[in-house]
Amino acid sequence: MAPKLGMTPLRREQIVQATIRCLARDGASGLRMKSVAREAGVSQGILHYYFTNKRAILIAALETVMADLNRRLEKLLEGSHDVQARLRATVRGYLELVDENRLFWIVFVEFWGEMMHDQEMSRINAALYERLRRTLGATVALGTREGVFRRVDPVEAGAVILALVDGLSLQRTFDARALTLERAARACEDAVSRYLAKA
Amino acid sequence: MAPKLGMTPLRREQIVQATIRCLARDGASGLRMKSVAREAGVSQGILHYYFTNKRAILIAALETVMADLNRRLEKLLEGSHDVQARLRATVRGYLELVDENRLFWIVFVEFWGEMMHDQEMSRINAALYERLRRTLGATVALGTREGVFRRVDPVEAGAVILALVDGLSLQRTFDARALTLERAARACEDAVSRYLAKA
Numbered sequence: 001m002a003p004k005l006g007m008t009p010l011r012r013e014q015i016v017q018a019t020i021r022c023l024a025r026d027g028a029s030g031l032r033m034k035s036v037a038r039e040a041g042v043s044q045g046i047l048h049y050y051f052t053n054k055r056a057i058l059i060a061a062l063e064t065v066m067a068d069l070n071r072r073l074e075k076l077l078e079g080s081h082d083v084q085a086r087l088r089a090t091v092r093g094y095l096e097l098v099d100e101n102r103l104f105w106i107v108f109v110e111f112w113g114e115m116m117h118d119q120e121m122s123r124i125n126a127a128l129y130e131r132l133r134r135t136l137g138a139t140v141a142l143g144t145r146e147g148v149f150r151r152v153d154p155v156e157a158g159a160v161i162l163a164l165v166d167g168l169s170l171q172r173t174f175d176a177r178a179l180t181l182e183r184a185a186r187a188c189e190d191a192v193s194r195y196l197a198k199a
Numbered sequence: 200m201a202p203k204l205g206m207t208p209l210r211r212e213q214i215v216q217a218t219i220r221c222l223a224r225d226g227a228s229g230l231r232m233k234s235v236a237r238e239a240g241v242s243q244g245i246l247h248y249y250f251t252n253k254r255a256i257l258i259a260a261l262e263t264v265m266a267d268l269n270r271r272l273e274k275l276l277e278g279s280h281d282v283q284a285r286l287r288a289t290v291r292g293y294l295e296l297v298d299e300n301r302l303f304w305i306v307f308v309e310f311w312g313e314m315m316h317d318q319e320m321s322r323i324n325a326a327l328y329e330r331l332r333r334t335l336g337a338t339v340a341l342g343t344r345e346g347v348f349r350r351v352d353p354v355e356a357g358a359v360i361l362a363l364v365d366g367l368s369l370q371r372t373f374d375a376r377a378l379t380l381e382r383a384a385r386a387c388e389d390a391v392s393r394y395l396a397k398a
Binding site: 024025026027028029030031106109110111112113114115116117118122125126129130133153155156157159160162163164165166167168170171173174175178179183184186187188190191194195197 | 223224225226227228229230305308309310311312313314315316317321324325328329332352354355356358359361362363364365366367369370372373374377378382383385386387389390393394396
């Protein structure tokens with residue numbers, strides 16, 4: 001959505017960051033315009049000037065969280081010349097998100113629930129996931145060309161790797177003691193390298 | 200929670216089922232006691248007699264959805280004498296849940312979001328996931344003893360398999376066309392069998 005005339009991107013960003021903090025604390029079900037205004041340090045009038053309703057704020061927060069996730073993943077995948085090392089670093093970096101940027105991760109999972117009954121949010125997320133699968137898949141395809149990975153459908157491989165990191169991160173969120181970062185990362189790297197290993 | 204005197208389990212169940220339908224339609228953020236009463240065909244007075252607040256209904260719905268998921272998984276794992284066929288059937292059965300019992304799946308994902316800021320729900324879910332990991336892990340351990348799977352930490356293997364089915368189901372929920380059931384099941388079975396294959 002293009003900002004209205006007179007809006008400052010800085011203030012908009014300040015409201016979005018306040019929304020993310022409110023979401024992490026109260027959840028989507030507990031989110032109130034009033035609390036967001038208080039958290040952002042703006043009047044409810046100002047808040048309504050930037051966002052007409054709760055859903056508009058939610059979508060802005062969703063876009064911010066997703067852009068962050070996508071940026072992190074792309075940065076991780078640029079890290080090394082060795083394609084295997086790069087994929088390992090990516091898997092570990094994604095799993096570390098739960099601890100390092102817990103606020104964003106919590107809000108991301110809360111959005112999964114919201115998307116279940118909101119077509120626009122679901123569409124935004126479907127596009128992100130398509131992109132994540134393709135980004136991961138492209139790294140796998142490169143590894144296949146370099147002869148280090150077996151031949152596999154890149155998008156399917158992207159889906160498998162993304163499922164592993166999402167699923168293990170989710171389990172860690174519920175119970176970080178049962179599944180430490182070290183254990184989750186080792187299990188995930190093991191599963192990915194066996195999945196891509198040549199016969 | 201033990202039912203109060205005068206409560207009938209049938210009516211309680213009727214309210215819980217109505218809650219699940221409301222959750223799938225409006226999400227946790229849109230859930231209202233009023234809508235649940237209307238959906239269940241009871242007065243708000245009756246509803247409050249059974250459940251003191253929204254959170255109490257949410258927890259009852261969560262327990263119902265989880266018991267269903269656990270029952271399905273245990274039934275799938277009892278299916279065959281061949282441990283490999285059993286694991287394949289379990290993976291496929293879990294992925295089919297998204298289509299066959301979409302209502303339950305939607306509500307389950309919505310709870311993931313709620314759990315992020317509700318310690319009791321998070322604890323209930325942590326116990327379910329611990330159990331799912333152990334159940335899956337026990338089948339893997341059996342396969343190892345029978346000589347069809349490599350030696351692997353059973354709980355870690357349970358975590359990997361659970362991550363794959365949760366993560367792929369999630370991707371299918373957002374975008375069933377990008378990842379058909381056939382494609383997801385094939386990718387998942389492929390990943391699991393390579394993960395457990397002997398060198």
